[in-house]
Amino acid sequence: NAGVTQTPKFQVLKTGQSMTLQCAQDMNHNSMYWYRQDPGMGLRLIYYSASEGTTDKGEVPNGYNVSRLNKREFSLRLESAAPSQTSVYFCASSSPGQLNSNQPQHFGDGTRLSIL
Amino acid sequence: AQSVAQPEDQVNVAEGNPLTVKCTYSVSGNPYLFWYVQYPNRGLQFLLKYITGDNLVKGSYGFEAEFNKSQTSFHLKKPSALVSDSALYFCAVRDIMNGNNRLAFGKGNQVVVIP
Numbered sequence: 205n206a207g208v209t210q211t212p213k214f215q216v217l218k219t220g221q222s223m224t225l226q227c228a229q230d231m232n233h234n235s236m237y238w239y240r241q242d243p244g245m246g247l248r249l250i251y252y253s254a255s256e257g258t259t260d261k262g263e264v265p266n267g268y269n270v271s272r273l274n275k276r277e278f279s280l281r282l283e284s285a286a287p288s289q290t291s292v293y294f295c296a297s298s299s300p301g302q303l304n305s306n307q308p309q310h311f312g313d314g315t316r317l318s319i320l
Numbered sequence: 321a322q323s324v325a326q327p328e329d330q331v332n333v334a335e336g337n338p339l340t341v342k343c344t345y346s347v348s349g350n351p352y353l354f355w356y357v358q359y360p361n362r363g364l365q366f367l368l369k370y371i372t373g374d375n376l377v378k379g380s381y382g383f384e385a386e387f388n389k390s391q392t393s394f395h396l397k398k399p400s401a402l403v404s405d406s407a408l409y410f411c412a413v414r415d416i417m418n419g420n421n422r423l424a425f426g427k428g429n430q431v432v433v434i435p
Contacts, residue, residue, distance in 0.1 A: 246426055
């Protein structure tokens, strides 16, 4: 079972370059999330999508955009990368997406992004 | 807004000894509480959750956690630690009063089990 798949696993960018991080889940989950993980800061929510067709800002959305392409896929775009965006990015999904769900989130293995 | 505190950066324990990882939370309403574990170069894996009912929750790999409403705590425990338990542990909370599915994560605790 694939679960949540993230591509690429590693990427090095130069300041000002753009790129899109891809995420796909095969568990028929309604909700999807993008987090960044930095040492000593835990996980911080960038954007989330409660259901197909909706997206909302999380705790640290500046410098990022997202697209919920369909129920399976949720991409994160850096339009003009900055060194402060060097981080490990995780995508997650959860079911069934109703409000106040008690279901856990399922995580991908992350994209390690370095911006020089 | 909901928040989680994990007061210790690192927990060192000898193999075979009891392991405790501390977590306290803050919510405006009633909480849903979760523990996750992260191994090197991997995503977070779900260990256990508290929703309602019995304050002692049992989860994967022999872990359990105790919900204490008066102390707003949800400490993770394992009676006998294994070297393979060495990993990063995250506590997370969802506020039931919030109309969304957002989780607030703690900063994480590095657990080192010494052979």
